[in-house]
Amino acid sequence: MDFDQMLATWRTQDAAPLYGVNQAALRQALQTEESSVRRKRRRDMWIICVGLGGTAVIGGFWIAISIANGWPVIYTVAAAVGFATGALYVGAYGISRWREAQHERNFGGTLQEEVKRGLWRVDLELSRFGNWTSASLQIAPILLSAMLISWAMSGSQGHVPWSSYVVGACAMVYLVRYARRYARQKLEPRQRRLRELLDALDARE
Amino acid sequence: MPVPERDGVFQGWIGAHKAILFKVARAYGATHSDREDLFQEIALQLWHSVEAWRGDCAESTWIYRVALNTALAWRRKEHKHGQGRQDIEAATALLTAPCMHDPRLDWIYQRISELDEANRSLALLMLDGFSYRDMSQILGLTESNVGVKINRIKAALAAQLAKEEHHGL
Numbered sequence: 001m002d003f004d005q006m007l008a009t010w011r012t013q014d015a016a017p018l019y020g021v022n023q024a025a026l027r028q029a030l031q032t033e034e035s036s037v038r039r040k041r042r043r044d045m046w047i048i049c050v051g052l053g054g055t056a057v058i059g060g061f062w063i064a065i066s067i068a069n070g071w072p073v074i075y076t077v078a079a080a081v082g083f084a085t086g087a088l089y090v091g092a093y094g095i096s097r098w099r100e101a102q103h104e105r106n107f108g109g110t111l112q113e114e115v116k117r118g119l120w121r122v123d124l125e126l127s128r129f130g131n132w133t134s135a136s137l138q139i140a141p142i143l144l145s146a147m148l149i150s151w152a153m154s155g156s157q158g159h160v161p162w163s164s165y166v167v168g169a170c171a172m173v174y175l176v177r178y179a180r181r182y183a184r185q186k187l188e189p190r191q192r193r194l195r196e197l198l199d200a201l202d203a204r205e
Numbered sequence: 206m207p208v209p210e211r212d213g214v215f216q217g218w219i220g221a222h223k224a225i226l227f228k229v230a231r232a233y234g235a236t237h238s239d240r241e242d243l244f245q246e247i248a249l250q251l252w253h254s255v256e257a258w259r260g261d262c263a264e265s266t267w268i269y270r271v272a273l274n275t276a277l278a279w280r281r282k283e284h285k286h287g288q289g290r291q292d293i294e295a296a297t298a299l300l301t302a303p304c305m306h307d308p309r310l311d312w313i314y315q316r317i318s319e320l321d322e323a324n325r326s327l328a329l330l331m332l333d334g335f336s337y338r339d340m341s342q343i344l345g346l347t348e349s350n351v352g353v354k355i356n357r358i359k360a361a362l363a364a365q366l367a368k369e370e371h372h373g374l
Contacts, residue, residue, distance in 0.1 A: 001366060002366065006366065010333075029249065110343070113345065114270070115274070115278075197277060197278060
């Protein structure tokens with residue numbers, strides 16, 4: 001076999017592929033993948049829309065009640081703050097998703113760029129998980145509106161039940177611990193693998 | 206992109222270019238179960254990539270890029286965590302029995318498997334007739350670097366061919 005014959009042999013695979021594909025098994029794998037993607041999107045949206053959007057809706061409802069009943073203005077202000085923080089977070093989430101999509105388009109089409117894109121996604125997730133600042137930002141709107149409504153209902157300043165602070169602090173500690181475990185077990189190994197791969201690709205040059 | 210439309214594009218790619226997936230899976234997977242695993246991984250990544258495809262390169266170039274990228278990442282992962290997959294996993298049989306068996310192809314794949322991972326990508330692209338420009342775009346190398354590496358691969362293959370001619374290849 002000479003070089004040209006080798007090329008001709010290689011090209012026989014295009015006409016008569018090496019394997020057949022079990023279409024049913026492939027379809028099943030794709031459906032599993034699709035449902036996994038959908039599940040993740042639904043979970044994200046549920047957290048954002050129900051958790052924080054719900055806070056905004058309750059705040060809006062409270063504003064309407066306090067105006068309709070002619071309650072003191074401070075009640076309306078308290079509810080408005082809860083509404084605004086919830087709505088602000090939902091809006092910020094939407095803008096953040098849009099900016100991420102824009103940024104991802106800046107990467108090129110080479111293997112290195114693909115790996116860099118993957119690394120960027122992991123770095124982004126790591127920056128969001130497991131630190132007190134991001135946990136505070138997620139908990140703050142719910143905690144703030146709950147505390148304000150509780151304060152407004154109590155009718156006197158400084159009468160917020162101490163248990164609210166304990167529940168808020170526990171939620172924040174749980175969130176940070178959960179996020180750190182997720183980052184340690186899933187994200188950091190993936191980040192290491194991508195960095196190694198990028199180093200290997202760069203070393204080829 | 207709606208799911209039916211994405212599925213349609215994906216099925217079209219698989220129908221027209223499945224040979225690329227087989228070649229990459231065979232070049233990077235040592236055993237049949239490895240190839241099954243890698244084939245599935247490439248197919249899933251390809252399905253995900255449909256939305257990112259902007260049509261600014263040939264379909265085969267895009268598919269090769271996704272397939273090689275997936276194969277390189279898969280190899281890293283397998284080296285660290287995936288040793289010793291059991292053949293029993295092949296019970297789901299994504300790839301059906303080989304449709305053909307040509308010892309000359311076995312020989313070519315054996316030579317490819319002896320190359321390092323990066324040169325393996327180049328060898329596959331060279332054998333499939335991609336230009337230096339396409340290779341440089343897919344792999345992120347300069348065209349001159351591609352040229353140097355391809356010449357070395359060709360020389361090594363030619364030397365092997367000459368050496369093993371008496372085996373009746």
